[in-house]
Amino acid sequence: MLFDSLKKIRRYEVLHEALPAAFDFLEKSDLSSLKEGRYEIDGDRVFALVQEYDTLSSEQKMMESHRKYMDLQIPISGSEEMGFAYPEQVREIQAYDETVDIALFKPESYQTFRVDAGSFAIFHPGELHMPGCSVVSKGSEKVRKIVIKVKI
Template structure:
């Protein structure tokens, strides 16, 4: 997992493909878009804009991906993201190969990240994460999740 703020993106040291993905997503002005999927470079690079109410962590399951890197960028509101390292997911459900996700009920040695607008968190394949958790009380947030296919890291 990598965490950062947009105001330090130019000096973040991110691999070029991840920096480019964030730059393309920001250029598409996700803050002005309705919820939905928007292609940035076809199936290998796209973003999902979403708005939803944060929930208590016990009401949510963690997610993991195999083929896509998740760049979670908070646009408004605050959220906590619970996460763990690769291999820390427990009590996992069936893998949904076509949609590239697997839900899990527990994360061993779980960590928590407090997200504020302008922050991003990057989750690599196999790293469980539970976004959209309340900070102090439920609130509506708007965020964009940029999906980067792992093949772009080796291109």
């Protein structure tokens, strides 16, 4: 898991050969005007999902992990907490579904960090994460976010 300022995102393009195309998309797009939905960057290899939702308390959320794709989570507006856990801190509640590349887990314990507009988080395949949690001091909040999926 990586967390940093969006201003520094280019330093991470060495992690995978497809990341420069993802970062080009971020730099060349008017992110605030993109409508919800899927945007092809490089077919199924790299694509962006524009999402809008209200955050929920962490008790209402599940951990997730992926096997095929790396997640770049980039809030455009709003703030959310994201949880992360080690495999020994969770129990699987929904077996891996290859068609949507996700397995869901119930966390026994986990850590959280706050992700605001202007920052981002990267989760590699197998890393357990829980996006979309309410910032405790703010309660539920509308978040607009881009999740870029990069096939590994």
